[in-house]
Structures are given as C-alpha cells and as structure tokens.
Amino acid sequence: MIEKNGRVPAGGARPARSAASRGGRAEVLARRPGRSIMRDVAELAGVSAQTVSRVINGHPYVATDTRQRVLAAMRALDYQRNPAARALVTRRSGTLGIVGYESPLYGPTSMLYAIEGAARAAGYFVSVASVRHLDRRSVLDAVEWLRRQSVEGLIAIAPKTSMASALAQATAGLACVTVGGGCSDAIPSAQIDNAGGARLATRHLLDLGHATVHHVAGPSDWPEAGERVYGWRDALQAAGAPTPPVLPGDWSADAGYEQGKALARDRSVTAVFCASDQLALGVLRALHEAGRRVPDEVSVVGFDGTPDGGHYLPPLTSVRQDFAELGRSSLGLLLSQLDRVGDTPILRRDLLLPELVIRSSTAPVPGGDGPAEEVTPASPTPRD
Amino acid sequence: MIEKNGRVPAGGARPARSAASRGGRAEVLARRPGRSIMRDVAELAGVSAQTVSRVINGHPYVATDTRQRVLAAMRALDYQRNPAARALVTRRSGTLGIVGYESPLYGPTSMLYAIEGAARAAGYFVSVASVRHLDRRSVLDAVEWLRRQSVEGLIAIAPKTSMASALAQATAGLACVTVGGGCSDAIPSAQIDNAGGARLATRHLLDLGHATVHHVAGPSDWPEAGERVYGWRDALQAAGAPTPPVLPGDWSADAGYEQGKALARDRSVTAVFCASDQLALGVLRALHEAGRRVPDEVSVVGFDGTPDGGHYLPPLTSVRQDFAELGRSSLGLLLSQLDRVGDTPILRRDLLLPELVIRSSTAPVPGGDGPAEEVTPASPTPRD
DNA sequence: ATGGACGCCGAAAACGCTTTCGGCAATGCC
C-alpha cells in the first residue's frame, strides 16, 4: 500500500503531511485547518497535482470527465490557489502598483477606483502607495516600496513636472505610465486634451462677447496646469484678444479665493477661466463678497466638471473630464506595455476629449458688447 | 571541486543555476538578468544563504563583521528579497486589504490614504478592491478577490447597515475592521462620535435661539446617518424642542438641493442641520434660489468639515471629523486584531470626537427670539 | 503489423526563501 513517492495513502481524514518524508520529522508548521492545497484536491479527485494545475490554468489535454471531477473536488474542499507559490514559480506577482497623490481632489480619487476596477477585470491586483508631498524623496520611497512588493508595473497619478526624472529613475526596468499629466517624454501617459479644454472654455467666453478672459491657473509645476494656460492663451490670440497676466495658484478653493479678491477689485474683468472647479469656487466667493454679480457682471468657468459644481452659486459652467475613462485608459496603456516585455516601450499618449458643460455662471457681456472694441469678440475665429 | 550539494563553484560570473542537478537539465527559466538572489549575496559575502537570511531578519547570533560583509554584498548586488518566496514559507503575505466604496466623497478618500500611510509604517502592503455599488454581491466579490490575494486582514470603508451580514460572512476567519460606520456588532469599527457631533450642531443652532432644527439626513441604511439622526433628535428632545420629520437623502448635493427646495417653501424653518457638507451645499443653493437669505433668515450647518465648505456662500458652519485620524485608528484596530491571531477578537470601538467649526452660515434667529415660545431655546440643557 | 501523431496524464525538478537541526569553537563552571 505504499505509493511510489513514499506517502501513505489517506487512511484517515488527512495524514500528517511530510511525516513520511526523509527523516520522519514531525510536521514543521501546523497547517491552517481551513486551507486545502492542490494535493488535497488531487487526492480527492483521484488524479495528480499537476492535472489539477492544468484544470485551473485552462490547459488543453484534460479529459472532460477528469476536469469535472477536479472541479467538483475543488468546490468540495473550497480550494483556493496559493498566490505566493504561484508567483514564486511564474515570477509574476499579478500585482500592479499605483502611486497616488494624497489629496482629497475629486479627480485622482475617481481615477484610482476606475483603475482598480479595470485592473481587476484584467486579473490584476492593485496595490497603492501614497505620497503626501510631491517631492523627489517621497516618490522614490513610494516606488521603492511598490518594487519591494514586486509589482509588474505601475501607474503614477498626478505627477508634477519636476518629478519626471525621479520617476524615470525609480521605475527603471519597470513598466510605468503616468496619468493626468505627462511629466516626461520617457514615460507614456494618459491624459485629457487640457489645451483643447482650455480653448473650449475660453472661446465660449469670447463668444459671449467678453473682450478678454482672465485665467486663474493651477500650480505652475504641473504639466496639466501649463497646458491649460497654453490653450487659454492660444484661444485668446486666435481671437485677437489681449492676454492678461496669468494668476497662479494651487488647485484649491483657498487659492481661488485669494486670486478672486484681486480680480474683484479690477472692474475691467468680466470673464474668468479657472483651472479647476475648486479654484472657481473660491473665485465665486470672492466675487460675491465684493458685490460683483455672477454671471451678470462677471462670468466664471471652471475645469473638471465635478458634481458639486452644479450646485455652486451660481451653478458652474465647467470643462468636464471623464476621470473614470482616464483611469481605464491609463490601465490600458500599462497593460499594453506589459504585453511587450523586453521590447522598447511604445510611447503612446492617450488624449481624451473634454466637454464643456454650460450652466449658469456664464452670460453675455454686460453692456451688450464688450468694453473693448478694437476686435469683434462676438465672432471668434474657430480655426481648427 | 564539486561541492557536497552538487553545485559547481562559481567558475565564471554566474554558472547556469541547477545545471548540475540531477538530470543535467538545462535551466528552465532564464533568470531576469538584473535580479540577484540570496545565494548570490551569500557567495559574494562568503557565507551561507541562511546567514544572509539571519542578517535580513535581524536575528541574533551573527558576528558583527559577518553582518557587515553581508550588508555590503547586498548593497553591491542591489539585492531585494523575493516576497513571494518569503510569503510561501512564512505563510504571511504582509498585505492588508481595503474594500473601498467607489465614490468621490471627501471622507473615504482621505481615510484610504491615511490607512495606507500607517500600514506602510507598520510594514504592510495595502491592496484595494473597490465596490461600485454597496450591494451584497459586490461586497462578497471584493472580499473574495482580496482573499485570493491572501491578505492578512482587511478594512471596509463605509459599509451600509445591510452589508453587515455579507461582510461578516465574507470575512469569516479573516481579521476585519470597519471604519466610519459600525455595521455590525460582530466586527470592530473605528468611527467618530456621530451622535455627539449631531448634538453639537443641533445645540449650536438651538443656542442661537432657533425654535427647532430641521434635519436633512444621509441614506437611511447607513449607520452613520442613523446615528446623526439620533443625536439630532436627542438634542432636540433634551431642549424640549419639537422634532420635525427627518428628510432623507443620499450624501450628495443633488439630494440636498431637492430637500432644500421643500425646506425653502416652508417659512417656519429657520435652522437646518445637514448630514454632510455636500447636502448642505445643495440646501444652500435651494435656499438662495428661493430668495431665502442665509444666515439672516435660515441657518445651515453641515457635517464633515471639508475644506471646500469654507468657501461656500456663505462659508459653512460644519462638524469637522478628522478622517486621517480615523483611518489611522482603524488600522490600529486591525493590527491589534492581527496580533492576537487565534484568540477571540477584541470587539473594540474607537470613538473619535468631532469638532464644531463655526463659520458664517449660522446666526441668531431673525426676530430676536424664536417663533415658538413654549420653550426657552436660548438656554438649552447641557445634560451630559 | 507498424510507425507516427495525438490525447491524456504523472514524476520530478525547480522557484527563493525560512526554519529546524546539528556542528564546532570558545568559554564558564564544578
């Protein structure tokens, strides 16, 4: 009754594993009672372990009834494959990493969840490492931490321009994608057409008859902020409108409030384009406190299209970006990198098109036509 | 020159591993060139592999100079321990799971990052699984997915009451903690004192002379929403004020707007306590559109203390909860569960104290004293 | 009959680490 491999056939429920091996040493670690392993399934199904493996991995050349027996045994034992053992031999962890910027911003959060959902659908686990501050050290640490977990690739959410080199250095030899801000030419990225969105917003205001549009920008070291500035300036120049100085801030309502106060003092400003909805919220408040009515005296446009924006006072016209789609897109980019392991990465940029949602914070310019008359703001040049 | 274990001592840079084993079979999988393993380090340092292991794991009984040599070799080879191999033998993945509710809410997001930060400090990786809808099936799937990754424990963010059984069932035999909503007595949870916060808000309005306070609640199947209702009602009764019917919603500004429209029509309401800042945002808008001035005619209080709330029109008085601390607290709870593996879990509840931040959306009742006179709302009974 | 070709399955060797056991020197104690 002794089998070839020296193991005693199941006399009782489950014989002490490995007790029959070389030195007859007692089992080293007590098995967690609830967990069964592949060999248990194999015994119950009357096959060998690697046949079980074949069934699990969908390999061909398994007879139909054998497959059924194995599947039944798996169900009966509530078998679950040990990912560590699998990872050890396949050299694949099946895990993707996300370095996320620790901010309560609407966008990054939406993307995080979208990425996870798409990753799970593709069979990948998702592990996060957050950075509180976007400095070099933090990013290096986060990527290092993810590496230690042997992630197969990673997505960096919302990196600043200055992090390009840090990220490139830290992710050497690792598939990497950035999202919402192409921070470097060396790393593929998924992002919306920021310049296009900014053009959309600016042109909308110009179309309403405003002589020019002021811009409260995002932090100057974020590529997304820079691109929006570019699009805004571009639309202004295309229409022959003067270009006021950029008012920089971070993305927050606090910053918007501060810049808004200055804007409110200047009676010549009739249109403001903000690089985020939160900035717009602050501007709206400053304008209101200064007694300037929106949209009667001043029009305001935001960027992001957050659900909250629809309930600002007044409801905010904004450039909506589809963060969920952005997240999915970035994952697609990463997966396509992983497919071509070894080859040179494809440096693709996914550009999503934003959409202008017009609500109540924008209106035609007060006097019927703009205060400036050297141009005809009512008929912009839609040159594209 | 043949060693006892049959391996050929390093003649060249790195001999084909396992080529000298039993059948002289060629190496099965090409090693990733960049990755060195423990044996490489051991050879370079002139010690055995398990001495390297001892150094890494900080075991005693390693001579100081040996340790130095090993550390130097590790640095030289840029050695990184293979987590899969380690997990396989230790039966510990070193990973914690988070099931997160896929919503752009401010709170859950802040907590997610706080948990990750604290977990990393404690040496744990964090893997997320998000659920789009809080139904039973989704939760079961998410937990199952995390299990497949063999997480050692998990934290469920913002579960509804109805998920109690699903969560309890799915996490059987797994350390689990909920945060921001004790959904079941069987699962420990970290949360703020919702009832206390609601009392704070309600009493504040009562103190301002309002005859009673209306309440726009969160979804009725969220325990947090229920507790806030309870605290609100409790404060009302303690002050002898009448208890208007609860106006339920979800947490969104949309819902707040809808309920706010009804509230605005009722001229008798002078004070509204909302279960979230976003609800308050919607209420504020509805009130404004109906021509009711805040805080002159109606006072509004929110809950959460989001940074945006400070820029609403008018800036919102709110009950601030420290989400980051909440996240850290929940992780602490989970870790203490893990320490006592096998024992019965300690069913602790961490209660954090919220804080009322008073801004401009609340003011004394219009007429100097409230429209109702059967009680003296100006002197509430602080009975606790 | 015979020889592939094909379908199905099992034996055994890794994967890279930790753990247990045991060995060897140096030291302390009686």
Place this chain on the structure above:
DNA sequence: GGCATTGCCGAAAGCGTTTTCGGCGTCCAT
C-alpha cells in the same frame, strides 16, 4: 580535566505551485 553553556554558522527540508519531460494508450495512415 570533563561537561554544560553560549555564540556563531551551515546543511537540508520544505512551503505549494508550475514546467518540463516522458510514458502510455488509441487511432489513422501506411
């Protein structure tokens, strides 16, 4: 001087999978 103790280290087993190799039928074409 013998013997236990202590500090340090190596050999070997084993964690639970996947992969490679090979074996055994069966079927079809010679």
